[in-house]
Amino acid sequence: QLQLQESGPGLVKPSETLSLTCTVSGGSISSSSYYWGWIRQPPGKGLEWIGSIYYSGSTYYNPSLKSRVTISVDTSKNQFSLKLSSVTAADTAVYYCARRSVITYYFDYWGQGTLVTVSS
Amino acid sequence: EIVLTQSPATLSLSPGERATLSCRASQSVSSYLAWYQQKPGQAPRLLIYDASNRATGIPARFSGSGSGTDFTLTISSLEPEDFAVYYCQQRSNWPSTTFGPGTKVDIK
Numbered sequence: 741q742l743q744l745q746e747s748g749p750g751l752v753k754p755s756e757t758l759s760l761t762c763t764v765s766g767g768s769i770s771s772s773s774y775y776w777g778w779i780r781q782p783p784g785k786g787l788e789w790i791g792s793i794y795y796s797g798s799t800y801y802n803p804s805l806k807s808r809v810t811i812s813v814d815t816s817k818n819q820f821s822l823k824l825s826s827v828t829a830a831d832t833a834v835y836y837c838a839r840r841s842v843i844t845y846y847f848d849y850w851g852q853g854t855l856v857t858v859s860s
Numbered sequence: 861e862i863v864l865t866q867s868p869a870t871l872s873l874s875p876g877e878r879a880t881l882s883c884r885a886s887q888s889v890s891s892y893l894a895w896y897q898q899k900p901g902q903a904p905r906l907l908i909y910d911a912s913n914r915a916t917g918i919p920a921r922f923s924g925s926g927s928g929t930d931f932t933l934t935i936s937s938l939e940p941e942d943f944a945v946y947y948c949q950q951r952s953n954w955p956s957t958t959f960g961p962g963t964k965v966d967i968k
Contacts, residue, residue: 786962851903
């Protein structure tokens with residue numbers, strides 16, 4: 741059974757960089773059948789796609805966040821990571837990692853999510 | 861950016877009733893639309909993809925229809941576990957994707 745687990749600090753100071761890692765178990769991140777992505781959800785609000793990465797390292801970012809986002813993959817550890825720079829209170833959200841099929845292009849497996857609060 | 865709007869914002873129904881949720885796109889997304897269910901404290905779950913295809917393990921009471929700019933998710937007879945928030949998502953401008961603001965289905 742595929743599982744995705746987000747990890748990283750739950751509190752980040754304004755202007756600093758948010759860093760999260762998603763560990764994939766029960767399947768290989770190097771599969772050519774999937775992309776791997778990050779989605780966030782501010783408290784009480786809707787979902788926002790942040791970006792996606794392929795095992796080869798090809799990345800795709802939400803244009804509204806592109807200048808601040810970096811997503812990377814470590815196939816040896818079966819992990820991929822998110823860095824979001826210059827954070828503000830508006831970046832406070834639950835951050836999810838998820839798998840995106842190259843066949844359907846939708847998110848079919850999700851991590852449980854991790855709350856990141858931006859506050860001094 | 862393709863904007864999705866969902867209506868109504870909240871739908872109050874009783875178990876056993878039929879639920880009809882709407883998602884409208886600001887421009888045509890062909891059939892490249894999905895529906896997700898999210899319960900409090902949980903990640904979204906994929907229900908329907910490409911407008912009308914049920915995802916693996918999704919009960920037959922969930923069905924989707926539509927194309928172009930207007931889409932509908934129908935729950936034929938609400939079960940207690942169906943009370944949740946439902947989001948639509950489009951992927952027509954791959955790799956970008958956007959989600960709708962959600963419709964909450966709560967117990968009347």
